[in-house]
Amino acid sequence: MAVSPIWPKATDIDENGAIVFHGRTAESLLEEFGSPLYLIDTDEVNDRAHHFVRAAAEAFSNATTHVSFAGKAFLSKRVVREVIDAGMLIDTCTMGEMRIALAAGAPGRRLVLHGNNKSDEEIALAIEQGFAKIVVDEPGEPERIARIARRLGKRARVMLRVTSGIHAGGHEYISTAHEDQKFGVPLLPADADASVLDVLDRLGELGGPGDSCDSGADHAVDPVAIDPVAVDPVDGNRSEAGAQSATPVVGENSPYALHDDASSADKALIPALNAVADGPAIAVLKDILSRSAELELVGVHSHIGSNIHDANAFIQAAKRMMLLRRTFYATDAYTLPEVDLGGGYSVAYTDGEDSMDIDVELRRLADAVTAINRALGMPTPAISFEPGRYIVAPAGVTLYRVGTIKPVHLNDAKDSAGNPIHERVYVSVDGGMSDNIRPALYGADYTARLANRRGSDETMLARVVGMHCESGDIVVHEVRLPKDLRRGDVLAVPVTGAYGRTMASNYNQALIPAVVALSESGASVMLRRQTIDDLLDLDQD
Numbered sequence: 001m002a003v004s005p006i007w008p009k010a011t012d013i014d015e016n017g018a019i020v021f022h023g024r025t026a027e028s029l030l031e032e033f034g035s036p037l038y039l040i041d042t043d044e045v046n047d048r049a050h051h052f053v054r055a056a057a058e059a060f061s062n063a064t065t066h067v068s069f070a071g072k073a074f075l076s077k078r079v080v081r082e083v084i085d086a087g088m089l090i091d092t093c094t095m096g097e098m099r100i101a102l103a104a105g106a107p108g109r110r111l112v113l114h115g116n117n118k119s120d121e122e123i124a125l126a127i128e129q130g131f132a133k134i135v136v137d138e139p140g141e142p143e144r145i146a147r148i149a150r151r152l153g154k155r156a157r158v159m160l161r162v163t164s165g166i167h168a169g170g171h172e173y174i175s176t177a178h179e180d181q182k183f184g185v186p187l188l189p190a191d192a193d194a195s196v197l198d199v200l201d202r203l204g205e206l207g208g209p210g211d212s213c214d215s216g217a218d219h220a221v222d223p224v225a226i227d228p229v230a231v232d233p234v235d236g237n238r239s240e241a242g243a244q245s246a247t248p249v250v251g252e253n254s255p256y257a258l259h260d261d262a263s264s265a266d267k268a269l270i271p272a273l274n275a276v277a278d279g280p281a282i283a284v285l286k287d288i289l290s291r292s293a294e295l296e297l298v299g300v301h302s303h304i305g306s307n308i309h310d311a312n313a314f315i316q317a318a319k320r321m322m323l324l325r326r327t328f329y330a331t332d333a334y335t336l337p338e339v340d341l342g343g344g345y346s347v348a349y350t351d352g353e354d355s356m357d358i359d360v361e362l363r364r365l366a367d368a369v370t371a372i373n374r375a376l377g378m379p380t381p382a383i384s385f386e387p388g389r390y391i392v393a394p395a396g397v398t399l400y401r402v403g404t405i406k407p408v409h410l411n412d413a414k415d416s417a418g419n420p421i422h423e424r425v426y427v428s429v430d431g432g433m434s435d436n437i438r439p440a441l442y443g444a445d446y447t448a449r450l451a452n453r454r455g456s457d458e459t460m461l462a463r464v465v466g467m468h469c470e471s472g473d474i475v476v477h478e479v480r481l482p483k484d485l486r487r488g489d490v491l492a493v494p495v496t497g498a499y500g501r502t503m504a505s506n507y508n509q510a511l512i513p514a515v516v517a518l519s520e521s522g523a524s525v526m527l528r529r530q531t532i533d534d535l536l537d538l539d540q541d
């Protein structure tokens with residue numbers, strides 16, 4: 001039985017009140033593998049990976065689903081094998097991530113390359129290895145990828161990352177789909193009025209072509225009432241040819257024209273279609289399509305942020321991607337086969353915090369995707385997801401050894417609940433921002449627990465801090481710990497499996513801790529601890 005829902009399922013408390021992971025006490029793990037120590041419960045990773053893949057497949061029972069593990073959350077060869085075994089693909093975005101995934105035996109067709117500044121070498125390796133997707137992030141990239149593909153005599157499968165304008169995520173730095181950031185190509189022109197997209201929330205009421213369909217989902221809908229406008233395949237410019245046979249209803253300048261029997265939904269869509277058709281994303285899709293000798297256009301991609309609790313943001317972004325797909329069908333008669341909705345599914349870091357219930361939320365998302373495609377008269381595309389944190393964060397626990405304990409007297413201070421406090425006890429541990437930068441980077445909250453014994457019932461208000469030369473070097477902002485806590489005790493911090501080890505640094509020449517894999521079959525080193533020799537080896541003087 002887990003200690004609480006935020007701990008790995010196989011966590012237990014023994015008769016001395018010590019925390020036990022798969023039968024191993026925290027103390028025995030530190031004695032064998034050293035301190036501080038990252039633990040990753042690989043059974044938990046495997047369960048969570050299988051769960052996500054199954055939840056996606058069940059929710060979208062009318063569509064193909066792909067789930068990619070975002071390797072930046074945590075990457076080692078063993079974890080690559082766990083998630084590949086669960087049927088996932090793996091997202092990479094650097095040569096290092098690509099090479100680790102390949103070294104673990106992941107086939108190229110199960111890998112994805114992301115990045116806002118890919119090198120030619122990274123692009124070439126992805127093409128050589130036949131990656132499932134290379135995600136284009138800027139307008140100049142299709143030309144670069146095509147050039148490299150031509151040189152290699154291969155065709156590259158590409159997607160376009162689109163910024164939908166939907167804001168989401170726990171922190172500005174992990175919110176990635178608004179305009180003022182570095183990722184992706186905007187859906188709408190810079191001067192567009194985004195309120196034209198509000199029609200997406202009203203389509204169901206307007207009665208679209210899908211209303212008469214028994215199953216709008218997986219049949220290819222007949223040519224809808226909007227004519228695809230003829231496209232010059234070389235320069236991608238619209239010509240007027242496709243519009244000539246129809247009755248214009250939306251003014252002289254519109255590239256679209258409707259059949260006489262256009263539904264009210266189609267008419268209502270025209271301003272949104274026009275705005276999207278003039279946007280940067282469509283221009284890049286056209287460019288990709290015009291390079292079809294070297295590039296296979298797989299679809300569009302949206303990643304709206306990280307640690308998102310509310311599935312409504314995914315639904316809004318998904319609707320916009322479906323509108324983009326509908327517009328591209330109208331302009332270029334091309335049906336994008338896949339829409340990738342990215343990652344960002346939240347987990348609880350502290351007791352009482354919510355994590356996303358993916359069984360419920362993916363079903364809600366699936367219903368919305370089915371409904372919007374029905375209203376747009378489009379077949380449902382393959383849908384893909386890219387969870388990182390959701391798969392690994394709750395599988396990880398960090399163990400630290402307690403050092404200096406220093407009470408600090410405060411005047412006029414309050415705890416996080418707003419209660420006045422007169423003392424805060426600073427508990428220093430033998431790691432900190434070098435093994436978990438998230439509290440310093442995003443103000444992320446964690447909790448901690450005395451792990452080697454029961455401890456007194458009486459507690460104190462503590463702040464767990466690291467051993468680095470920064471006052472922002474905080475591990476846990478606020479936690480109640482036993483009053484009799486002492487030097488040499490072991491503290492366990494749960495939910496550290498994502499963005500801990502992968503963001504670790506050698507600040508203060510701290511040695512990056514080992515990662516121990518724990519499972520029913522025992523404990524073993526997954527990534528070894530750095531040594532002083534590793535540091536000295538780098539120093540070539």
Ligand SMILES: *Cc1c(COP(=O)(O)O)cnc(C)c1O
Nearest residue numbers: 070303306343344386387388389
């Ligand atoms: C970071 C990232 C993810 C994973 O985010 P999580 O919050 O770990 O789920 C998925 N896709 C892309 C493109 C990312 O950058």
